[in-house]
Amino acid sequence: MRRSGKLFVVSGPSGAGKSTLSKKVVDFFDDLRFSISYTTRRPRQGEVDGVDYRFVDDERFEEMVERGEFIEHACVHGKKYGTAEKDIKEILANGMDVLLDIDVQGAEQLAEKIGSGVYIFVLPPSMEECRKRLMKRGDIGPEDIEKRLRTAFEEIKKAADYDYIIINDDLDGAFERLKAIIIAERSRKESLIEDVERILRSAK
Amino acid sequence: MRRSGKLFVVSGPSGAGKSTLSKKVVDFFDDLRFSISYTTRRPRQGEVDGVDYRFVDDERFEEMVERGEFIEHACVHGKKYGTAEKDIKEILANGMDVLLDIDVQGAEQLAEKIGSGVYIFVLPPSMEECRKRLMKRGDIGPEDIEKRLRTAFEEIKKAADYDYIIINDDLDGAFERLKAIIIAERSRKESLIEDVERILRSAK
Numbered sequence: 039m040r041r042s043g044k045l046f047v048v049s050g051p052s053g054a055g056k057s058t059l060s061k062k063v064v065d066f067f068d069d070l071r072f073s074i075s076y077t078t079r080r081p082r083q084g085e086v087d088g089v090d091y092r093f094v095d096d097e098r099f100e101e102m103v104e105r106g107e108f109i110e111h112a113c114v115h116g117k118k119y120g121t122a123e124k125d126i127k128e129i130l131a132n133g134m135d136v137l138l139d140i141d142v143q144g145a146e147q148l149a150e151k152i153g154s155g156v157y158i159f160v161l162p163p164s165m166e167e168c169r170k171r172l173m174k175r176g177d178i179g180p181e182d183i184e185k186r187l188r189t190a191f192e193e194i195k196k197a198a199d200y201d202y203i204i205i206n207d208d209l210d211g212a213f214e215r216l217k218a219i220i221i222a223e224r225s226r227k228e229s230l231i232e233d234v235e236r237i238l239r240s241a242k
Numbered sequence: 243m244r245r246s247g248k249l250f251v252v253s254g255p256s257g258a259g260k261s262t263l264s265k266k267v268v269d270f271f272d273d274l275r276f277s278i279s280y281t282t283r284r285p286r287q288g289e290v291d292g293v294d295y296r297f298v299d300d301e302r303f304e305e306m307v308e309r310g311e312f313i314e315h316a317c318v319h320g321k322k323y324g325t326a327e328k329d330i331k332e333i334l335a336n337g338m339d340v341l342l343d344i345d346v347q348g349a350e351q352l353a354e355k356i357g358s359g360v361y362i363f364v365l366p367p368s369m370e371e372c373r374k375r376l377m378k379r380g381d382i383g384p385e386d387i388e389k390r391l392r393t394a395f396e397e398i399k400k401a402a403d404y405d406y407i408i409i410n411d412d413l414d415g416a417f418e419r420l421k422a423i424i425i426a427e428r429s430r431k432e433s434l435i436e437d438v439e440r441i442l443r444s445a446k
Contacts, residue, residue: 159431161438161441162441163441164441164444165441165442165444165445166444187445191442191445194438194441194442195442197431197434197435197438198431198435198438200431201430201431202426202429202430202431203429203430203431203433203434203435203437203438204429205434205437205438205441214425215425215426215429217422218421218422218423218425218426218429219422219425219426219429220422221418221419221422221423221426222406222419222422222423222425222426222427223426225406225407225408225419225422225423226405226406226407227363227401227402227404227405227406227407229407230401230407230409231401231402231407233407233409234365234398234401234402234407234409237365237366237367237368237369237398237409238369238395238398238399240368240369240370241369241391241395
């Protein structure tokens, strides 16, 4: 019952919890893999190179941009992030679905460039909660927090461009909804029509 | 976080297990209700009037047809089945989602008539399994089984007209997929855009 690989794009403002959710859901499904983004920002505490991100310097990043290796790349809060096209193709070639955890600029670029894919927008239940989550992170100064909140506000206005919206009010509930979206998308008629044809042929 | 009511239509050939699945999923969600079909066929063992179906005689059924009370009605294997528009409206007015468990003809009529709704096609994993399930039911004669299998074959060809396809190979897996479809559809941007606007207003 192998369907062709699907691309899931999880995006949203910082402070929404999209990375936590993305990690949980990739852990849950055997046949869903991350495409690990490249970034020029420093690792946060606990982040591992090649697992959470591929941490590269600015020079290396710009080389990749020039060679056209990124399917999307963006500058977010002064740091660069990008997804290598090769990484996605490798996962799909192995019969897996891909999940991208990317910022709103990157998701927009991707949608323009490739069109297909399932676009999921994760947002916090209120702007106040968004602020709290940013503050809890501990690596962002007070001015930066205000700047990020303004960015978050502008980004949330774009939620309607996405296929699905997850309001991350509690992590377990949001995780259940993200899981359900992936299972449901795999049950879309486009994913299963070959199996139906096989069943019809079984009538001989 | 109350969305506007959604209509889920579960259909498929007889022997696919759509009624068992539909019952399980309506039991699972507090805010999902059956619209109970009217039928002129006799109750099968264990079926309860007003719960599984509303069992009516031919005269009463035809009266309802003439008065235009049915949003869809069909004649399946010599027996009549119909969904009263009033029943659906009542459930939606109570802020609930509606699930219809109807045959393929009825689903086609509904799609033409109202357009909106989430259409889910349930089918058996093979024609052989379909035959086994029909035989196990015990209320269908051998000739009738062949007739139903031919009908099932023609109906399965229409699977591509639906939004989702569930191959009912094992009941637990199929139930998980049906649940996921309902949760995912409730996470579609159309269902949540009002909540997003509320979050934006929560700024300042």
